[in-house]
Amino acid sequence: MQAKVQNVNLALTATKTTKTNFIFAGWSESDYSSVAPEPKYYRYGTNYTYTANTAKTLYAVWGKKGDVDLNGMVNIEDTLVVQSVIMGTPAKNYYRITGDVNGDGVVNVDDILLIRDIIFGI
Numbered sequence: 001m002q003a004k005v006q007n008v009n010l011a012l013t014a015t016k017t018t019k020t021n022f023i024f025a026g027w028s029e030s031d032y033s034s035v036a037p038e039p040k041y042y043r044y045g046t047n048y049t050y051t052a053n054t055a056k057t058l059y060a061v062w063g064k065k066g067d068v069d070l071n072g073m074v075n076i077e078d079t080l081v082v083q084s085v086i087m088g089t090p091a092k093n094y095y096r097i098t099g100d101v102n103g104d105g106v107v108n109v110d111d112i113l114l115i116r117d118i119i120f121g122i
């Protein structure tokens with residue numbers, strides 16, 4: 001938890017939080033699970049600074065490992081989403097984060113292969 005001091009801007013911690021078998025995709029101003037389309041969304045790190053002098057709750061956005069589009073299922077669609085990230089044309093910015101299924105910092109064919117392994121239970 002981070003506390004904001006009045007009249008002092010607060011930047012999100014750069015610490016990446018972890019949860020076993022889930023991918024941390026960033027922070028949202030609304031409960032991600034109940035919102036469609038894409039809610040206001042922020043990556044962890046310094047690109048979000050909160051300036052208002054009021055309380056604000058940010059929700060952690062979690063994805064099941066391999067569930068790149070965060071729709072609750074790991075299937076062939078997720079491999080297509082990873083492909084879109086590799087091609088530089090992801091429909092949503094958070095795909096660049098959730099697409100890194102193996103957590104090595106890059107989105108590439110290894111992530112597609114890992115999703116395939118998850119689908120087939122290998």
Ligand SMILES: [Ca+2]
Pocket residue numbers: 066067068069070071072073074075077078
């Ligand atoms: Ca999915």
Ligand SMILES: [Ca+2]
Pocket residue numbers: 099100101102103104105106107108110111
């Ligand atoms: Ca990766």
